[in-house]
Amino acid sequence: MIRLVFIIFVVSAAGYLGFGEEASIQEQLATSREQIDKIDRQIVNLLNQRATVVKKVGKIKAAAGLPVKVPSREQEVLNKIAEIGARGPLPAARLKNIYSTLLEQMRDWEEEQ
Secondary structure, three states: OHHHHHHHHHHHHHHHOOOOHHHHHHHHHHHHHHHHHHHHHHHHHHHHHHHHHHHHHHHHHHHHOOOOOOHHHHHHHHHHHHHHHHHOOOOHHHHHHHHHHHHHHHHHHHHHO
């Protein structure tokens, strides 16, 4: 009986002192990482959808003899992204940087097509 009381005391004290929080933190991280993985799958699917349209645009431009790079259009897209993302939490400047990389990669890929 004394041993049982001692075990209960140690387990209770460990929880009180925060020793049991490690599992909770790990569980929270695992859940958050699962959410990120799900979102990443959605982002990849959307990027591939965007690439399909970029490929189509590339064919249209090539047939018309138009350049792949259109700086005014790229700036228009970046401004629109900043407007869409204005509610945050990611600052508009970060979104524009991310999207600048996306546009560059899509443009380079369009040129390769």
